[in-house]
Amino acid sequence: MSRVAVVPGSFDPVTLGHIDVIARSADLYDELHVVVVHNPNKTALLDLEDRVQLISRAISDAGLGANITVASWGEGLLVNYCTKVGARVIIKGIRNQADVTYETPMALVNRNLSGIETLFMLPEPGHAYVSSSLVRQVASLHGDVRPYVPHVVAEFLAARSHSN
Ligand code: PNS
Secondary structure, three states: OOOEEEEEEOOOOOOHHHHHHHHHHHHHOOEEEEEEEOOOOOOOOOOHHHHHHHHHHHHHHOOOOOOEEEEEEOOOOHHHHHHHHOOOEEEEEOOOHHHHHHHHHHHHHHHHHHOOEEEEEOOOHHHOOOOHHHHHHHHHOOOOOOOOOOHHHHHHHHHHHHHO
């Protein structure tokens, strides 16, 4: 039986920290689903389809992808997506204590709802301070986001900022 895991998130936009967690997770599981989920508590910069496209291109540029599916999920609970694809595990990257505090209730609710476990993964320490919200802020102020995001994302944000 193949082992399937899900890496969910807003990915608004995907960062090098996310790609690191995706790469490590794809190495551990037979099949990995990277799922862009609308977070009702956040106002999004990019639409879901752009986020899916950028993740797909960044994964392929990183030489990954053989066992990775990128999808969006706008149809309710994340655990329903996991059940649909046969995943018993959700993987979330953890940078610091604040992430543990934020992620723990979601992990427990997801397990109560479905029995699906959440595993917390430590990314490369060099990415520990990178967040999508910081990238959005730097990009909105026309700063250089290249150290924090895949090349395709930096290009996409630069093109958007020139057209605004
Ligand atoms: O990258 P984020 O914003 O921290 O990701 C959070 C996300 C989108 C994974 C979370 O909000 C989520 O799972 N939303 C889907 C709705 C859901 O299943 N809610 C119940 C358990 S949290």
